[in-house]
Amino acid sequence: MNNLLFFLTLIAMGYVVGTLVEKRHYRSIRDRETKFLYLPAVTMKTVTSPDQKVTSAELVCGSAVISIDYFKRFLASLRNIFGGTVKSYESLIDRARREALIRMKEMAGDATVIVNVRIETSTIGRNANKKGVGCLEALAYGTALTLEQ
Amino acid sequence: MIITNIETVPGKTIVEHFGLVSGSTIRAKHVGRDIMAGLKNLVGGELKGYTQLLHESRQQALERMIEQARQLGANAVVNVRFSTSSVAQGAAELYTYGTAVHIK
Numbered sequence: 001m002n003n004l005l006f007f008l009t010l011i012a013m014g015y016v017v018g019t020l021v022e023k024r025h026y027r028s029i030r031d032r033e034t035k036f037l038y039l040p041a042v043t044m045k046t047v048t049s050p051d052q053k054v055t056s057a058e059l060v061c062g063s064a065v066i067s068i069d070y071f072k073r074f075l076a077s078l079r080n081i082f083g084g085t086v087k088s089y090e091s092l093i094d095r096a097r098r099e100a101l102i103r104m105k106e107m108a109g110d111a112t113v114i115v116n117v118r119i120e121t122s123t124i125g126r127n128a129n130k131k132g133v134g135c136l137e138a139l140a141y142g143t144a145l146t147l148e149q
Numbered sequence: 150m151i152i153t154n155i156e157t158v159p160g161k162t163i164v165e166h167f168g169l170v171s172g173s174t175i176r177a178k179h180v181g182r183d184i185m186a187g188l189k190n191l192v193g194g195e196l197k198g199y200t201q202l203l204h205e206s207r208q209q210a211l212e213r214m215i216e217q218a219r220q221l222g223a224n225a226v227v228n229v230r231f232s233t234s235s236v237a238q239g240a241a242e243l244y245t246y247g248t249a250v251h252i253k
Contacts, residue, residue, distance in 0.1 A: 055158060057158055059152040065199040066195050067186070067194065070191045070195050088177030118230075119152070135196055139207075142154060143155050
């Protein structure tokens, strides 16, 4: 009985706090994404035309480690029984990738464009070798070019 | 030292290749951070300790790679890639590799 109560408390806490944290994070992600609209990040290797001169090229990277709350982990384990889309992990990965992209752009300073952007994900931490996805890291990196206007 | 992850350095020409250079580091955070991360796992959100840990170790891996390139006499490293693997509980390996070149 005590165990069940403990479990329910954890789930309730995970749901309430987790939802709050996620909402706040998404709001800040959207804000910063609009702020960095002037700096495009593309996966192409080059964007320059021959008459434009590149004044500097620099490697930039950004990363974020995001973990999932207890409630969503519970939902995902339920989903594992029936199969289908695991929505709770989708938002986790989405948040980590977008955050990593924003941090990469923050590092670029006054560059004109970021080319050859790669995004990588890896699971780290205590759950890395077990089945459950505890937390994951998204890493975005690319080359920031400053073009002569 | 110019680092890029595309095949060339825009606006410069590569005059000499020195081959592959790499740097790696394995780092772990102290137990306190692990416990904090475990607690944070309940409510979700960003694990700042781990983010910082990975950022620092990635910088170190980059520095080791740059040091190796410098010893070869290169002045740029092109086509740089990152990779991560977890080797033990709470420890992560960060690996950086690229091609050392001389540019003009």
